[in-house]
């Protein structure tokens with residue numbers, strides 16, 4: 001059986017490809033490399049640089065590679081960017097998935113694990129968020145994912161043997177334990193990478209996007225989950241995927257940390273001071289997000305291996321120290337902003 005991984009050159013996709021290969025699966029990666037990195041795809045996987053919107057080529061690949069199941073990561077995933085410029089989100093994410101589903105039908109592939117998001121919940125009525133909470137996104141990224149969830153439900157209703165499992169990620173963070181793969185976004189907008197880039201001296205300070213939220217310290221709270229734990233959930237979902245499957249699961253640790261708590265933890269892990277500056281809120285950000293992971297634990301037997309924010313940030317720090325400029329410019333450890341010696 002060959003698994004097609006869309007977006008397999010991206011941050012989460014590449015970590016998942018690695019786990020699939022380690023588990024003995026045959027993997028075919030497609031990625032348009034608009035944000036992914038060819039270097040992140042291991043040589044054991046076949047690779048095709050194509051765009052999701054190219055239904056014809058997608059269909060050819062699914063047939064020639066004898067694809068049986070799809071794991072669909074490929075997406076644009078910046079909340080702020082989606083507010084500033086929504087159409088690429090609907091085009092790449094939503095229309096891209098229509099193209100993928102068409103190609104699947106044309107090549108008789110009928111099972112898919114889909115990367116959805118906690119952004120589909122909008123501002124949740126209660127925390128932790130359960131899978132049956134109302135879904136009213138407050139940014140185009142969340143809508144682009146919610147439309148896909150509805151398409152999957154409709155396909156399962158109308159097309160015989162169409163099965164799906166949608167995984168709603170909370171905030172994915174960290175890097176694989178041996179530092180071989182990591183997080184290399186351009187532009188980088190995420191909180192933990194930006195903290196670590198500040199610790200490395202690549203930017204002079206951290207910008208806190210809003211400190212007037214209704215939380216204890218006024219900054220947003222998010223549930224950070226290690227990328228390898230997210231990928232482990234995909235392998236379990238793949239096993240649980242049947243022609244009848246129509247399920248959604250949250251993946252998160254079950255509790256959140258504020259932006260200020262993340263920055264303080266990053267200071268402890270790196271031994272570097274991380275100067276901060278307060279800026280206005282970023283449009284599209286809900287104040288608090290934290291997952292109930294009870295359903296995925298109960299039904300798929302998933303549980304996180306990385307249970308502390310410190311461990312998660314340490315794994316990312318390992319990558320950023322050895323790859324201060326990402327995949328293309330791997331260097332030694334001297335950064336010009338060496339950690340203070342606390343001994």
Ligand code: UDP
Nearest residue numbers: 079189190191194207208209220259282285
């Ligand atoms: N954030 C921040 N400064 C940054 C990046 C992010 O204050 O440089 C905040 C952001 O407003 C949000 C939280 O950190 O409340 C997590 O943002 P991130 O972009 O990492 O993930 P998202 O929640 O958007 O998926």
